[in-house]
Amino acid sequence: MSNIEKNEVTNGERVFRVFNILFFIVFTLLCIYPFYYLIINTISANDLSANGAINWLPKHIQFENYVQVFKLDGLGLAALVSVGRTVIGTALTVFASAFMGFMFTREKMWKRKFWYRFVIITMYFNAGLIPMFITMKNLGLTNSFWVYVLPGIVAPFNIILVKTYIESLPRSLEEAAELDGASTWQVFWQIILPSCTPILATVAIFSAVGQWNSFQDTLIYITDQKLYSLQYLLYQYINQASSLAAMVKNSGGGLNSVAAVATAQTPTSIRMTVSIVVVLPIMFIYPMFQRYFTKGIMLGAVKG
Structure with a gap:
């Protein structure tokens, strides 16, 4: 009888673990996708990105967005x-x-x-x-x-x-x-x-x-x-994305090739690229402290 009960508990634990793992995999993917979506849109052709054609994989990869954004004043x-x-x-x-x-x-x-x-x-x-x-x-x-x-x-x-x-x-x-x-x-x-x-x-x-x-x-x-901070500059750039896109586009001179059209700055590319530039540093720093985080917050929140 004890062996049967033991097997039933073990099987239940296995089912729970499988469900738990699948749940957290899906939850993790849902958390990661917004960042992934931003990244693939910043390195894809801007005309496709502006039209909402980039959802899962980048197309016509280019890094001109980052080159232009890093040239922005301030x-x-x-x-x-x-x-x-x-x-x-x-x-x-x-x-x-x-x-x-x-x-x-x-x-x-x-x-x-x-x-x-x-x-x-x-x-x-x-x-x-x-x-x-x-x-x-x-x-x-x-x-x-x-x-x-x-x-x-x-x-x-x-x-x-x-x-x-x-x-x-x-x-x-x-x-x-x-x-x-x-x-x-x-x-x-x-x-x-x-x-x-x-x-x-x-x-x-x-x-x-x-x-x-x-x-x-x-x-x-x-x-x-x-004394403007990077986040405040992001706030300004997002609010002025249309004028910034026109400014960057005009500074490039005559753009009439297919490649030039694909890399021409759009309000969408400005918003997404600046967002990535601001978010990435803190995303790299956070994992360095992750191993202390769970232990610290648990011991610091409950005495004993």
């Missing part, structure tokens, strides 16, 4: 701004989240519960756009690179994740270091920080993706074109 400087805000903003956010999360676990911290609640309450209340703009202007952060970095350093959600993760670590690690005469800073830097790699990688992913994809702060606080 793209290199905007990329530098986006990379700078992503690297600096992520580093400062990760450090602040780690240090504040650690300090909120220290019982001897002055008014620890008050300050923790003071930080967390900001998740539920927001002054609004106009007061925020006035604050940034009074602080001299409008038309400044630091408006991208400073407002996002203290992230309550990230602090909660790190604090919960640190509380799941053995308390004996800190106690042993303190018995050896280690200061609070030494405990944090030498004991806690190396032990928090998974959750800090998770926080880094959240922060980096948020920084890279952000464009609204440029729209609100920045008027200096030298």
Whole structure:
């Protein structure tokens, strides 16, 4: 009887695993296809792409779209701004989240519960756009690179994740270091920080993706074109795709061959190519942190 029950359970598990694998394969393909669709349309003939004739395989492969898009004014400087805000903003956010999360676990911290609640309450209340703009202007952060970095350093959600993760670590690690005469800073830097790699990688992913994809702060606080981010430039290019396509086309001189017609810029090619240029960097960075992500988010979300 036990063998029959065991076989029934085993067969059920096999059916579940097959169904589970097929489900996630289909789900993965559905997630990948939009990016694949963009890529094949950017390297196919633009006249076919504009007519919606490219759905599964590229046709008449060419890379002129990328050549022309990289010639657009301000793209290199905007990329530098986006990379700078992503690297600096992520580093400062990760450090602040780690240090504040650690300090909120220290019982001897002055008014620890008050300050923790003071930080967390900001998740539920927001002054609004106009007061925020006035604050940034009074602080001299409008038309400044630091408006991208400073407002996002203290992230309550990230602090909660790190604090919960640190509380799941053995308390004996800190106690042993303190018995050896280690200061609070030494405990944090030498004991806690190396032990928090998974959750800090998770926080880094959240922060980096948020920084890279952000464009609204440029729209609100920045008027200096030298400080435009890549995402804001994408926003502008998408809204001005028709005029940009005409500009790029006119700059090429007399185009009358079949090849020239196929590579002539269209609003569709501009939108898709710029989208790929902006999305690809973060897609390459994300897998580097993927192995830490699941462990970090699980341990950081549930104590113990």
